[in-house]
Amino acid sequence: MKRFYYLFVFLSFILFSSQKVYGQASFFDAHVSRYGELEQVLGEKWDKIDSLIVHGPINAADFKTMVHSARDGALHIINLQYAQVENNKIPDSGFVDWDWYTSGRYLDIRRIILPDDITEFGFCAFLGLTLRTINIPSSLRKLGESCFEDDKWLAVNPLIIPEGIEEIPVRCFQWCDNLKKIVLPSSLKTIDMLAFYYARVKEMNFPEGLDSIGYSAIYGTHLTEIVLPNTVKRIGNAAFSDNKRLKRVVLPEGLAEIPQRLCGLCSKLEKIEIPKSVIKINSGAFQWCYELKTNLPPEIKWIDWDAFSYCALDSIVFPTTIEYIGGGAFNDLTSLQKIYSMSPIPPICAEHPLVNPGDGPFDGYTPNDIPVYVPIGSGEKYRQAFGWNYFTNIIETDKFPTGIMSPKMGNNELCKVYGKDNELIIEIPNLLSSPIHYSIYSTKGTMIEQGNLTKSYTLKMPSKGVYIVRVGNTTHKIFL
Incomplete structure (x- = not known):
């Protein structure tokens, strides 16, 4: 009887406790x-x-x-x-x-x-x-x-953004770890900065009509492919960085620049279609893309520091338009087998602005004994030029992989470029029958001016310093 009493008290206590805990x-x-x-x-x-x-x-x-x-x-x-x-x-x-x-x-x-x-x-x-x-x-x-x-x-999958929405604003889905699929509306114009920063989304469309993608907007996702419509006119720095599963990117035609760190740290990236319209690739654009092979656009002028360092490029063709190559731009390219540089004047090579002072664009584990093909008559200039003097096997040729014949070196310069009294002077001895293109840059890569000339030209410069001037196929480093 006593045992039954204790059992009853115990069960009553359990029931009372359950009501107290779960009854709320x-x-x-x-x-x-x-x-x-x-x-x-x-x-x-x-x-x-x-x-x-x-x-x-x-x-x-x-x-x-x-x-x-x-x-x-x-x-x-x-x-x-x-x-x-x-x-x-x-x-x-x-x-x-x-x-x-x-x-x-x-x-x-x-x-x-x-x-x-x-x-x-x-x-x-x-x-x-x-x-x-x-x-x-x-x-x-x-x-x-x-x-x-x-x-x-x-974990709403798919997460469908309604038609009529024009903007995914700043940090809208930042750190949403369990989103897997996003469906963006055809009305969308802007994906703003950090919008999907470290959102682990695996699928997302980029609709026709999209105009701009902000800083680090698609950073650290699980996307494997990004295909942008040609309506995109602006892409922010680091927009697609640190996407460890990203394998392919298609950029819009008409894009003039590749932003800083655009695909940096995309270690699985194999292919990116760089539009022919691109003339400048900014610093770190494809740094640490260990599996990336791609071609430079045909009118590229400027490649900034660390742009392709640690990539899987096996060959590089620099067109005649190239003017400047930043420090470390092609650093540690262990798979590189050959280079073609089509300009008869060696493009300007810069030191790295942050690390390893004295190193040019091709240092580190980039092999220095690979063949570097340059136009006939320009071999010695390349051997003496900073950055290019890293290589020990410079070969003159008039056959390049694009099939374009490189211009041969003449005995006389087309023009003279020099500085005087804070002015930059492009001196053309004779009136030209057709215009020749010129461009002027600071050593930081900022364009000062560009245009076309048929006769001599003088420009008042904003300040003293070092400027890079390209006239036709010739490049000059001017001190004011």
Whole structure:
């Protein structure tokens, strides 16, 4: 009998404890009649409910009530499909408690159901939640900056951005680790800086009509291919950097420059189609792309430091247009077998601006005994020129892989270029029958001026210093 009594007491304690622990988790259907009333309607239940449905008008104050119930209570699921949200906008910081977030904690709201008439998500609207699922209403027309930032558990796949949206704003999906597929609308014009920074998305389209992609916008994703439409006119620095699974990139025709660090650290990148329109490749553009093989565009003028260092290039063809090659641009090309340089005047080679002073574009583990083919009559100039003097096997030829015959060296220079009294002078002895192109750069790669000449020309320079001047196929380094 005594044993039965103790068993009864024990079971009663377990039942009581279960009710105390699990009885708090409950559903509540809240009906409100005016903005700001939700706190009053919840009353003493504010910290005991885990699921909430709201009927009626709500505003920013009501969102703060829901945040309070999630932070200090048990609220995990919020259904607003029957609510009338003020201005049809999820307010700025709508589901955020900044003290909580800045202390490194995630607000444990796991599911949100929105009304069908929402037109805007505010700044940081859903930032830093444990959110797993949310519906994106087709009525939505604006995403706020950082609105889904740091929602590491968000796993709506595919996540479809509604038609009418024109911008994925700054940090919108930054650090969304569980997004796998994004469907972007045909109305999209801009993917702004850091928009998908370290979002581990595997699939994403880039619609026709897209105009610009910002700094580090597609950084550190799991994409394997990026194909951009020709409508893209601007790409920010490091836009596609550190995409470890990226194998192929197609850039838009008409692009004039490759941005800094565009695909840096894309260690699996095998192929990138550089548009023929590109005349400048900026620093670190393809650095540490260990499997990359590609060709230089036919009118390239400027290749900045570290642009192709550690790539898998096995041959390089420098066209006659090349004017400047930065330090380390072709550093550590262990697979390189040959180089063709079609300009009769050796392109200017610079030292590395940050590391290994004295090293030119081709140092490190780039082999120095490979054949370097240059135009007939120019071999000695290449052997004496900084950067090119790294190589021990310079060979003169008039046959280049493009089939274009390299211009032969004449006995006389077409023109003289020199500096005097803070002026740069391009002296042409005789009036030319057809214009000749000229361009003037600072040693940092900034273009000062370009144009076409048929006679001598004098330009007042902005300051004293060193300038690089190219006239036709000749390149000059001028000190003022």
